[in-house]
Amino acid sequence: xxxxxxxxxxxxxxxxxxxxxxxxxNHPDYFDPVSSGDxxxxxKVALKSYRPMLGLLKKLLNKHPDFCVSLSISGVxxxxxxxxxxxxxxxxxxxxxTERVEILAETYYHSLASLYSPSEFEAQxxxxxxxxxxxxxxxxxxxxxxxxxxxxxxxxxxxxxxxSGVLTEAVDRYLHGRPKTQLFASTTPDKIPLLLKxxxxxDDIAFRFxxxxxxxxxxxxxxxLRWVEVYDQHEYxxxxxxxxxxGEHQWADTGIFTFFEQFIADFLARDWNTLITPSQAFEPYxxxxxxxxxxKSILEKRNELPIxxxxxxxxxxxxxxxxxxxxxxxxxxxxLRIMYQxxxxxxxxxxxxxxxQWRKLQISDHFYYMCTKWSADGDVHAxxxxxxxxxxxxxxxxxxxxxxxxxxxALRKTTNGAQDRDRSIEWYSKIIGLQPVSTTPAR
Amino acid sequence: xxxxxxxxxxxxxxxxxxxGLTQSLAKSGTQIQFTLPYNFKSKVDHMTVLDCVDPxxxxxxxxxxxxxxxxxxxxxxxxxxxxxKTDMGMDILRTLPQSELExxxxxxxxxxxxxxxxxxxxxxxxxAHDWMAYPAGMKLKQKTGKPLITHVHSTEYDRxxxxxxxxxxxxxxxxxxxxxxxxxxxxxxxxxxxxxxxxIPASKIAVVHNGITPxxxxxxxxxxxxxxxxxxxxxxxxxxxxxxxxxxxxxAKTVLERNPEALFVVAGSxxxxxxxxxxxxxxxxxxxxxxxxxxxxxxxEKLLDRAxxxxxxxxxxPFGLVALEAAQRxxxxxxxxxxxxxxxxxxxxxxxxxxxxxxxxxxxxxINDRDHHKQTTHKQLSDLDSxxxxxxxxxxxxxxxSAVLGK
Numbered sequence: 001x002x003x004x005x006x007x008x009x010x011x012x013x014x015x016x017x018x019x020x021x022x023x024x025x026n027h028p029d030y031f032d033p034v035s036s037g038d039x040x041x042x043x044k045v046a047l048k049s050y051r052p053m054l055g056l057l058k059k060l061l062n063k064h065p066d067f068c069v070s071l072s073i074s075g076v077x078x079x080x081x082x083x084x085x086x087x088x089x090x091x092x093x094x095x096x097x098t099e100r101v102e103i104l105a106e107t108y109y110h111s112l113a114s115l116y117s118p119s120e121f122e123a124q125x126x127x128x129x130x131x132x133x134x135x136x137x138x139x140x141x142x143x144x145x146x147x148x149x150x151x152x153x154x155x156x157x158x159x160x161x162x163x164s165g166v167l168t169e170a171v172d173r174y175l176h177g178r179p180k181t182q183l184f185a186s187t188t189p190d191k192i193p194l195l196l197k198x199x200x201x202x203d204d205i206a207f208r209f210x211x212x213x214x215x216x217x218x219x220x221x222x223x224x225l226r227w228v229e230v231y232d233q234h235e236y237x238x239x240x241x242x243x244x245x246x247g248e249h250q251w252a253d254t255g256i257f258t259f260f261e262q263f264i265a266d267f268l269a270r271d272w273n274t275l276i277t278p279s280q281a282f283e284p285y286x287x288x289x290x291x292x293x294x295x296k297s298i299l300e301k302r303n304e305l306p307i308x309x310x311x312x313x314x315x316x317x318x319x320x321x322x323x324x325x326x327x328x329x330x331x332x333x334x335x336l337r338i339m340y341q342x343x344x345x346x347x348x349x350x351x352x353x354x355x356x357q358w359r360k361l362q363i364s365d366h367f368y369y370m371c372t373k374w375s376a377d378g379d380v381h382a383x384x385x386x387x388x389x390x391x392x393x394x395x396x397x398x399x400x401x402x403x404x405x406x407x408x409x410a411l412r413k414t415t416n417g418a419q420d421r422d423r424s425i426e427w428y429s430k431i432i433g434l435q436p437v438s439t440t441p442a443r
Numbered sequence: 444x445x446x447x448x449x450x451x452x453x454x455x456x457x458x459x460x461x462x463g464l465t466q467s468l469a470k471s472g473t474q475i476q477f478t479l480p481y482n483f484k485s486k487v488d489h490m491t492v493l494d495c496v497d498p499x500x501x502x503x504x505x506x507x508x509x510x511x512x513x514x515x516x517x518x519x520x521x522x523x524x525x526x527x528k529t530d531m532g533m534d535i536l537r538t539l540p541q542s543e544l545e546x547x548x549x550x551x552x553x554x555x556x557x558x559x560x561x562x563x564x565x566x567x568x569x570x571a572h573d574w575m576a577y578p579a580g581m582k583l584k585q586k587t588g589k590p591l592i593t594h595v596h597s598t599e600y601d602r603x604x605x606x607x608x609x610x611x612x613x614x615x616x617x618x619x620x621x622x623x624x625x626x627x628x629x630x631x632x633x634x635x636x637x638x639x640x641x642x643i644p645a646s647k648i649a650v651v652h653n654g655i656t657p658x659x660x661x662x663x664x665x666x667x668x669x670x671x672x673x674x675x676x677x678x679x680x681x682x683x684x685x686x687x688x689x690x691x692x693x694x695a696k697t698v699l700e701r702n703p704e705a706l707f708v709v710a711g712s713x714x715x716x717x718x719x720x721x722x723x724x725x726x727x728x729x730x731x732x733x734x735x736x737x738x739x740x741x742x743x744e745k746l747l748d749r750a751x752x753x754x755x756x757x758x759x760x761p762f763g764l765v766a767l768e769a770a771q772r773x774x775x776x777x778x779x780x781x782x783x784x785x786x787x788x789x790x791x792x793x794x795x796x797x798x799x800x801x802x803x804x805x806x807x808x809x810i811n812d813r814d815h816h817k818q819t820t821h822k823q824l825s826d827l828d829s830x831x832x833x834x835x836x837x838x839x840x841x842x843x844x845s846a847v848l849g850k
Contacts, residue, residue, distance in 0.1 A: 334724040394729075432699060432731055
């Protein structure tokens with residue numbers, strides 16, 4: 001009886017090519033589509049997941065007038081789709097034309113900018129929105145951050161955007177026993193409405209579906225429907241997961257496509273069930289399109305929502321639903337530190353190519369690969385990584401970073417003219433986090 | 444000659460030294476039968492290579508289960524303890540072979556003895572390289588009565604960074620040297636260590652410094668190879684405690700205070716690799732200290748050609764051939780005082796490995812003062828004139844003579 005909100009995430013990172021120390025300073029292509037494996041992987045996943053699942057969604061949209069779904073599509077996904085499988089972009093455009101497929105806003109580079117840099121975060125969100133508008137003639141109204149990362153501070157960053165709502169994870173330690181199936185509001189003055197992921201029911205599909213040692217294996221649509229229908233009609237059951245769940249994480253031979261098709265048919269066959277998109281849930285709390293000034297009545301309505309107070313960042317990843325998948329060990333802390341320390345200098349060069357390379361290095365996956373947590377999450381990390389180990393991920397990223405700093409330094413010299421040595425030294429010291437000392441040669 | 448590794452299957456200096464020495468010895472008329480614990484597939488014409496392979500090392504198709512070289516210098520992981528008896532005291536237990544490697548050394552001794560006995564009319568002296576070959580050398584000496592020379596390229600004290608290493612290996616080294624007619628040390632540094640730590644009489648130890656094979660093609664020094672805008676400081680060697688590579692990371696921090704644009708490259712592999720990566724990140728050096736992994740051949744040459752400074756901060760280094768290779772490629776060498784190579788490379792700059800401040804200052808001086816850099820390079824190049832394998836072979840033939848005549 002609940003209102004079910006389906007949301008699937010499409011993303012492929014730009015992986016690092018096998019660059020070596022000898023490439024530093026020799027203009028290596030960090031993201032060569034062939035040697036990085038990007039093209040091969042994208043084509044494989046397109047075959048196994050993107051095409052069949054988008055085809056299935058199209059079929060369901062045709063068949064069921066009540067069917068709707070929301071998608072988030074990273075900018076770097078769209079770049080690769082355009083390069084390696086343009087038909088996937090065309091399929092997405094077809095879906096959006098039905099007006100029953102909602103596209104969400106996010107950071108173009110699937111980055112962790114929200115944790116480090118308000119200015120970079122804003123730039124990436126705007127770039128993403130512009131890309132979606134251009135490709136789909138559609139303006140996203142709802143936001144989802146990279147891996148559903150969210151905190152009070154991030155809500156404050158979002159306040160400037162006027163989104164109608166935000167998606168994130170339901171984390172028990174911040175729910176304080178309250179049901180996650182209701183709308184919440186942020187702690188910020190504008191009280192941004194929030195929809196929280198139903199982890200149990202989402203992960204039943206995303207992670208457990210093909211697990212033969214799971215008590216409920218094999219999962220059939222009727223059983224799953226019973227679990228969903230436990231909830232009341234005023235409740236939201238938010239099934240958020242990777243798009244690649246369908247056909248890639250769970251292969252076709254697990255029956256995932258049949259299961260999904262059957263579940264939708266069974267669910268919609270009953271009058272009291274409804275599917276919604278996030279915008280529909282947020283509708284009563286949103287001002288109209290066209291930028292009419294936020295009225296008092298909207299804020300009053302939002303004030304009625306329970307507050308989701310998240311002091312430390314949460315996400316949908318790993319057992320702890322925190323950000324330790326990307327920022328936990330020294331590899332991650334130090335590379336991220338340097339990455340965001342050079343932001344102003346990168347932007348000051350006004351070199352579009354350098355800016356793009358720096359931003360591609362911000363893709364959260366690079367830091368995910370460096371994760372050294374080896375518990376239940378280790379298997380998941382290993383599944384998603386093309387590196388033999390987190391050490392190799394760090395080793396290769398450092399090489400790219402060293403090269404990037406060299407390029408940046410050279411461009412700064414060109415821009416600033418013959419730069420004196422002391423200024424160059426001061427700059428390097430700042431970047432690597434050291435205090436410069438006297439440059440007099442020692443004996 | 445009883446060997447353990449030979450190029451291209453070498454883990455480090457031992458194989459290279461055996462190559463250089465045998466080439467020059469052969470040139471001066473020495474006939475060499477060289478044993479190896481694996482099937483040697485490459486072609487050499489300056490000596491006869493005898494494969495001494497125990498059948499238990501092969502699979503059913505006659506292929507070695509493990510690829511050479513058999514990492515005699517890595518921390519051996521105890522895998523089995525054969526012949527264990529409950530009534531053995533601790534003093535016996537501690538000297539039992541603890542690993543597959545140590546057992547392999549004894550099986551190798553048996554194979555070498557069989558092969559060496561068959562070939563005995565063809566040689567006058569048994570020459571065993573490092574502890575893996577000593578049991579074979581001792582056994583063969585007992586069997587044939589020919590004089591034994593144990594050649595010390597490296598000791599267990601070096602490998603365990605002057606701490607106590609494997610009792611079994613130390614004991615094997617000691618027995619080999621005691622039973623030898625002459626002990627050859629690769630440096631005076633090593634000779635001193637053999638006298639002080641192993642109580643071997645100084646009169647029994649001859650020093651034969653390693654040489655270096657002259658380059659066939661001229662080096663290509665310069666900054667054009669990579670990172671041309673930044674000073675590049677290179678470490679090259681196994682990533683083990685002996686080599687003091689951990690000091691290299693701390694050294695980087697010191698140098699970066701003066702030369703924040705400097706780039707440090709750690710080349711090699713070893714059991715400290717993961718720890719070094721963590722240290723690098725913890726010290727916030729992720730964009731300043733890079734790891735190239737193990738390099739050989741053209742890549743190794745390029746790295747030494749490119750280096751503005753080569754650093755060898757070893758805690759204990761019997762020789763350190765790679766320092767000569769760096770010198771050949773016009774790269775100033777900063778070397779630990781506990782390294783034998785400085786005896787043949789007086790133009791290099793020797794510093795105590797633990798004196799990070801001093802070593803950092805020396806490196807910065809080389810980077811920032813081009814004249815000093817140039818002078819150091821030139822001094823080193825003239826040192827190399829006498830650091831030849833022909834000189835090493837001449838001394839070695841004198842050792843052979845004394846061993847045969849002393850009998």
